[in-house]
Each structure stands twice: as C-alpha cells, then as structure tokens.
Amino acid sequence: MDKSWISSSRLSNAYYEGVNTFLEFARSNNPILDVIPCPCVNCINLCHRSIDNARYHLSAHIFDGNYKIWSFHGEKQPKIDFRCPNNSIPPDAIYTKDMLHNAFKYVEKEYDLLKSLLEECDKPLYVGSKYNALSGLLKFQHLKGQFGWSNAIFDALLCVLKDILPSNNTIPSSIYESKKLLNGVGLQYEKIHACENDCVLFWKEHKDASQCPTCGTSHWKKNTKNVPSKVLWYRRMLSIPQIAHDLTWHAKGRVNNGKLTHPRDNPSWKLVDNTWKEFGQEKQNLRLALSADGINPHKSLSSKRSCWSVILITYNLPPYLCMSRKFMMLTLLISGPNQPGNNIDVYLAPLIENLKLLWETGVETFDS
Structure with missing residues (x-):
C-alpha cells in the first residue's frame, strides 16, 4: 500500500483520499471498537478517538511522519532480513518504539x-x-x-x-x-519511610512524625537530618490490557482432565468462587499469589544489610506465562540493616490498601 502521502505537508485531495483509505483500513480491522488510536502529530497513537474525531485531527494536524507502518491499526510488521540489515527495519527500531507506546498508552500528561x-x-x-x-x-x-x-x-x-x-x-x-x-523509561515508585525496628511505616497519619509512636525510635538516622533510618520502595500495580485474552485462559483455554495442572484446580480457588459468586463469575478478575523472600542483589553473601522483595504473580494466565519473569510484579522492596521477620505485615500495608481498592471499588481500564 502506497503511503507516500503521509509525509506530505500539503493537504491536497490525494492527502484526504489517503486519510479516508487509512480510516477505512482501521475500521475494517477493529469493527467492534468505537474508537481507534489517533496517529496525528499531537496524539501519536496515544489518544483514542472516534473515527470522525480522528478524521478531524488528521485534517487539522496531519499524520505523525514517523508512522509509516500501521501496526496500531492492524497492519503486520514486515519480515526482517537479519542477513541484510541495511535493507530492512532494524529490530530495535520496532521493539523500542512499541515498548514506549505500550508504556505511555494511557498516560495523559x-x-x-x-x-x-x-x-x-x-x-x-x-x-x-x-x-x-x-x-x-x-x-x-x-x-x-x-x-x-x-x-x-x-x-x-x-x-x-x-x-x-x-x-x-x-x-x-x-x-x-x-x-x-x-528517566522517562523507568517505572515509577514511591519511597515510604519506616521505623528502624519495623513497628510502623511513617505513612498517612504518621507521615510527619519525628519518632516511632510505638517504640520511640527516631524517624531519622543518628547525627543526620532528613535521612530516614529505613525505607520501603513501593511500586503501584499496573494494568496491562494487551494480555486481556490470556487472563481468561483459566476459564476458556485449559483442558479440564480432572488432574491438578493449574492453580484453577486447587480447592482454595473453588472456595473463593463459591464464597464470592459474583467475583468468581467474572473470568477476567485477577487471582494473585504473593511471594516474599530475602535476596542478595549484588551477589554478595557477606552483605551487612537485608533486602526483601515482595512479588505478586497472576494465576489467571497459562502455566508457561504465569511463572515467567515479565508477569511477576515486584511491588515492594524492603531494605534495611535487619530482615523484617514477623513484622513484615507492617510493610505490606500500602500493597494491601491497593488490593482492597481493586476488591472493593475496582479500577477502570481499557478492555482490549
């Protein structure tokens, strides 16, 4: 398909014909959707618009000149000839851009x-x-x-x-x-100060406290100003609409042969379905497993500091995906001079609040 008109800055009849050709192509590839990613120079496929609004944007702002392969609207990427890289699109040019578009897909600012x-x-x-x-x-x-x-x-x-x-x-x-x-590629996290003895987090009502309300230990390191004695690194959970299809695998994709082949076959899963029937009937509701353990991030067994990670695993997915690295969400990182031990529940408070928000209120996301 000839797309030489995309890079033209003159809004000629050929341009408008090209816009209509593009919109028909986008509509035919997503007939059930009311909106499409708008490829104008302002929206750059980040904002979803109706067909009419997309036509207006493309008339007022013209196409993003770098969008020559309509990958966000159903066109397949060309096959890459790795033996002759000069005559093909370098793989990093495709995958790095796709990564950025995925990362910023629902960011508005x-x-x-x-x-x-x-x-x-x-x-x-x-x-x-x-x-x-x-x-x-x-x-x-x-x-x-x-x-x-x-x-x-x-x-x-x-x-x-x-x-x-x-x-x-x-x-x-x-x-x-x-x-x-x-800086713009990294995932955002929140740093929450903690009591050196793992009593409480200096968070919410204790955010401005100068000492722990339980044991009286100072909020700050000795002989320092504004240097916390212990810090919890917290990353908010992210929605990934691209895997919406895989999230229903536990209900639609697996073979039910009477054997324990997936957490879906576990009695605990069935107990949740029977106790909260409305939750169990929605196949896309997330079933999460929580795992925590100490790690040595720098491969040093003689480190004098403790580092504990708290990871969430999505059990909705097929077995070959739910235990893969990309679907393990590192939500908390607890670092300090001592391991948290039985007081680890103190550090789980931000995560529990986030999970309660999902359970009681819900979070709106895009159904791909």
Missing part, C-alpha cells in the same frame, strides 16, 4: 516526554549502527545491572565509548546524561 524519547529512537547510535540512541543505551544499562558495574565504572565506559565510536555517535558522555535520557 507525559506526551512531551514520550515525543522526546521517540525522537531518540529515530537517531542511530552512529551512522550504520543497527541500534538507535535509546536502545543502545538500554543495552549498556542492562549489562551494568547484569554484571554489577558501579556508577564510576559505567561513567568511565561511556566516556571511552563516546571517544572511540565514530564522531557522529549519539551515546551520552556521562552517567548523568544517561539517567536524564532514561
């Missing part, structure tokens, strides 16, 4: 940040490289975490790479510059 990241996706790391500026940096950042490089080592590496790569390279020259670029 971060369009400028997303646009700047997408611009980095259009800059090659250097002329002839299969990586772009963003995907190349993500590759280096992954190696940093995998091998436990310190910030000083990573900073020195970036300086050397900046120097030895071709002069037109776009790699950041320091770790400070790399953090500025990657």
Whole structure:
C-alpha cells in the first residue's frame, strides 16, 4: 500500500483520499471498537478517538511522519532480513518504539516526554549502527545491572565509548546524561519511610512524625537530618490490557482432565468462587499469589544489610506465562540493616490498601 502521502505537508485531495483509505483500513480491522488510536502529530497513537474525531485531527494536524507502518491499526510488521540489515527495519527500531507506546498508552500528561524519547529512537547510535540512541543505551544499562558495574565504572565506559565510536555517535558522555535520557523509561515508585525496628511505616497519619509512636525510635538516622533510618520502595500495580485474552485462559483455554495442572484446580480457588459468586463469575478478575523472600542483589553473601522483595504473580494466565519473569510484579522492596521477620505485615500495608481498592471499588481500564 502506497503511503507516500503521509509525509506530505500539503493537504491536497490525494492527502484526504489517503486519510479516508487509512480510516477505512482501521475500521475494517477493529469493527467492534468505537474508537481507534489517533496517529496525528499531537496524539501519536496515544489518544483514542472516534473515527470522525480522528478524521478531524488528521485534517487539522496531519499524520505523525514517523508512522509509516500501521501496526496500531492492524497492519503486520514486515519480515526482517537479519542477513541484510541495511535493507530492512532494524529490530530495535520496532521493539523500542512499541515498548514506549505500550508504556505511555494511557498516560495523559507525559506526551512531551514520550515525543522526546521517540525522537531518540529515530537517531542511530552512529551512522550504520543497527541500534538507535535509546536502545543502545538500554543495552549498556542492562549489562551494568547484569554484571554489577558501579556508577564510576559505567561513567568511565561511556566516556571511552563516546571517544572511540565514530564522531557522529549519539551515546551520552556521562552517567548523568544517561539517567536524564532514561528517566522517562523507568517505572515509577514511591519511597515510604519506616521505623528502624519495623513497628510502623511513617505513612498517612504518621507521615510527619519525628519518632516511632510505638517504640520511640527516631524517624531519622543518628547525627543526620532528613535521612530516614529505613525505607520501603513501593511500586503501584499496573494494568496491562494487551494480555486481556490470556487472563481468561483459566476459564476458556485449559483442558479440564480432572488432574491438578493449574492453580484453577486447587480447592482454595473453588472456595473463593463459591464464597464470592459474583467475583468468581467474572473470568477476567485477577487471582494473585504473593511471594516474599530475602535476596542478595549484588551477589554478595557477606552483605551487612537485608533486602526483601515482595512479588505478586497472576494465576489467571497459562502455566508457561504465569511463572515467567515479565508477569511477576515486584511491588515492594524492603531494605534495611535487619530482615523484617514477623513484622513484615507492617510493610505490606500500602500493597494491601491497593488490593482492597481493586476488591472493593475496582479500577477502570481499557478492555482490549
């Protein structure tokens, strides 16, 4: 299909014909949906509009010039010939952009940040490289975490790479510059202060307390100002509408052969269905397992500090997905000089509040 008219800035008759061709294509691929992602330069497929509103936007603002493959409207990505990368779309150009669009799909106030990241996706790391500026940096950042490089080592590496790569390279020259670029890619988290003896969180009514209301221990480290004695890292749970189909696998996709092959066959699951019948009848309601354990994030067995992770696992999914890394949600990270022990329930309070919100009120999300 010829899309040369997309990049044209002249709103000619050919452009309007092209807009109508696009809208018919989008409608035919999603006949049951009332809205489609709008590909104008302002919405860049983040905002969902009706067909008429999308037509108005495309007339008033024209197409996003980089949207040449209609992957958000049903068109298949071209097959990539890895033997001849110059004659095909580099895989990172596709996957990094898809990742960014997924991350920002329902964000209403971060369009400028997303646009700047997408611009980095259009800059090659250097002329002839299969990586772009963003995907190349993500590759280096992954190696940093995998091998436990310190910030000083990573900073020195970036300086050397900046120097030895071709002069037109776009790699950041320091770790400070790399953090500025990657700031928009990372998942947001909340830091909540805690009592050194694991009595309470300095949260909600205790947020401004200078000492623990239970044991009297100071909120702050000794001989410091505004440095908390212990911190809980909390990440809010995210909705992932792309896996809506897989979330009903436990009810529609599995073979019921009378054997225990999935948590769905467990008596505890059936007890929930019988006790809360309305909940059990909705196949997309999430069944979550909670797991907590101490870890050594830097592979050091002699560490003097404790680090505990609290992970949620979605049991709605098929077995090969529900235990895969991408569907394990790291919701809490408890770090401090001592392990929480039996007082771990104190740290679970923000997560429990979030789960109660899902149970009692619900959270609106997009049904893909």
